[in-house]
Amino acid sequence: MFIPDPLPSERDQRRTVPSRCEYGSSERPRRNADDRRIIHDFQVRSHLRVAEGEVQTLRTNSCHLQDEMEMTQEYVSQLQRNLSSVLQEYRHLHDTLIPGLRYNQNQHQGALQVIERQRQQQRSKRSKLEEQYRNFLKGNVLIPRTSDLLMDCAAADQDLAMLCPFCPPRWRIYELSCYLQSEEAQNWEESLSWCRERGGFLAVVNDEEEQNFLEGFVNVTAWIGLSDHHREGNWRWVDGTPYESTTWVWGPEQPNNDGDEDCVTLSPASQWSDEECSEKYTSVCERRADQLSLKGVILSN
Ligand SMILES: [Ca+2]
Ligand SMILES: [Ca+2]
Ligand SMILES: [Ca+2]
Numbered sequence: 001m002f003i004p005d006p007l008p009s010e011r012d013q014r015r016t017v018p019s020r021c022e023y024g025s026s027e028r029p030r031r032n033a034d035d036r037r038i039i040h041d042f043q044v045r046s047h048l049r050v051a052e053g054e055v056q057t058l059r060t061n062s063c064h065l066q067d068e069m070e071m072t073q074e075y076v077s078q079l080q081r082n083l084s085s086v087l088q089e090y091r092h093l094h095d096t097l098i099p100g101l102r103y104n105q106n107q108h109q110g111a112l113q114v115i116e117r118q119r120q121q122q123r124s125k126r127s128k129l130e131e132q133y134r135n136f137l138k139g140n141v142l143i144p145r146t147s148d149l150l151m152d153c154a155a156a157d158q159d160l161a162m163l164c165p166f167c168p169p170r171w172r173i174y175e176l177s178c179y180l181q182s183e184e185a186q187n188w189e190e191s192l193s194w195c196r197e198r199g200g201f202l203a204v205v206n207d208e209e210e211q212n213f214l215e216g217f218v219n220v221t222a223w224i225g226l227s228d229h230h231r232e233g234n235w236r237w238v239d240g241t242p243y244e245s246t247t248w249v250w251g252p253e254q255p256n257n258d259g260d261e262d263c264v265t266l267s268p269a270s271q272w273s274d275e276e277c278s279e280k281y282t283s284v285c286e287r288r289a290d291q292l293s294l295k296g297v298i299l300s301n
Helices: 008-016 025-138 188-197 207-219
Strands: 141-145 162-166 172-174 177-181 222-227 265-266 274-275 280-288 288-295 297-300
Touching: 025 141, 025 297, 162 177, 172 207, 177 207, 188 222, 188 280, 207 265
Parallel strands: 141 297, 222 280
Antiparallel strands: 162 288, 172 177, 177 280, 222 265, 265 274
């Protein structure tokens, strides 16, 4: 029986799968190479698995980072909203509350000033009440100095006796004298009598202060109590006051005895002039003020 040779291809195929026993000593290197390739492939696959794991880890981390970034952005947005709200509240406080507080502060300061004034007034009242109480304990009577009659009162001595100068009706008080100007014009002798009839004398100018008062007191030219009709150039005051002891307030070029001028006048805001005694002028009279003694009285302002 004929058995044909297998086709080369089949033979080769058969050789590709040799039995373990078919390997000769010459095929051992090929086997080592295959082993290395297998080992290499195994190592590559292992590295690939590790790499795939690392890639997966990176993906996971990347995802977490993205989540954290989104949370951070949301947090930043929340902070911005909070900051905007705070700024809005600050503007509201600055525009409304702070001016209101300043207004209230000014109101309070004004109220404090009023209270301080009232406090000072109360202290003053208390001081006066304490003074009144001390005077009450001493047996003194306190009278307010509200009447014109009491305006010139002054304590006379240490016993607190109060002397109050006063004038008759229509007379004007100045220091401790009273003054009255007539309405009718008369000669000097008639004026002298007119004043005596009223308890006074033609005014005697004792000093510059009295002269200043009289210049403001008279409203028209008036006789005063000075003359040299007894002897030319020998001036005498009607009350006996020495002429040399008083202030001389002659006007310009006076006295000039023009003709026969022996009596003296005083004019508003002006000085003395000698005139003829027969001329007619008003009279300015003077008298000492009466004085009322008030013992045990203290005047309060
Ligand atoms: Ca006088
Ligand atoms: Ca004369
Ligand atoms: Ca004259």
